[in-house]
Amino acid sequence: MLKETIIMRTTEEILKEIYNLILNPSTREWERYLLTNTKDNLEAQGNESEQLAKLEMELRPLAIRNNLTPDVSDFYQRLIGKDVQVTTLDEHQIRDPQFQERAIFAGGCFWCMVEPFETQAGIVSVLSGYTGGKLSHPSYDQVNSGMSGHVEAVEIIFDTRIISYQDLLDLYWQIIDPTDALGQFQDRGLQYRPIIFTTTSEQIRLAESKRQQIVDSNTYKKPIIVEIKEAASFWPAENYHQEFYKKQPKRYKAIKRARQQFLTYRHLRGKLRNKIGLKNLY
Known part of the structure; x- marks a missing residue:
């Protein structure tokens, strides 16, 4: 950017x-x-x-x-x-529609949703913002109140010649808790719930297929609650929130560490659950 x-x-x-x-x-x-x-x-x-x-x-x-x-x-x-x-928004736009596509993911605080995607080859731009509600031009305080209907999300522009939407989906499911409908990790509230916002019919097909694959994997005892919705207006967040991991590296690393520890624990339990067939492991 x-x-x-x-x-x-x-x-x-x-x-x-x-x-x-x-x-x-x-x-x-x-x-x-x-x-x-x-x-x-x-x-x-x-x-x-x-x-x-x-x-x-x-x-x-x-x-x-x-x-x-x-x-x-x-x-x-x-x-x-x-x-x-x-x-600025100058670089966050599709300039080559033949080979560039837009993806939108909500998975908790957008501070932790930028780096995992932005550091992948083929990513053109990642923007933090708000989507899913009816309020126009929402502010952080309005979204954070939980009353706007919006969730914090990231909008990703990617080069389909280098990275596919399936690749993005695979990464997304690795960095969220798909069983938590009331937030993600230490971020509590409906504004942090996990949602995949699709921009094409092919994205809908791939997202639904991936979600069913997760359900069938028997990795989680609790229900998979990740929603799949058609993309609506995406409102960019304030400048302070953009690329937070670069602007506030110490604070970001502490948040990321806690998030990774939880995910590592869940993934290990999931593997053990599948390996020995314990239905009530967690």
């Missing part, structure tokens, strides 16, 4: 960004209160370095706990001097 680095340079540029955050409906009231105070003080008094240092100090407790809204979090990163890579 094409990246741009935003560097705050002038008071005018900073004020413009603060204005946009104040008007952003996703900005929480406490954040808006702090941003409005900073804007007013900058306009009345100037003294940019002092006002921004004060704002950084006020936002810091929420930033440390990763409790800022996504756009404010990006602003805070720039405030403390870190480059923020902006994911």
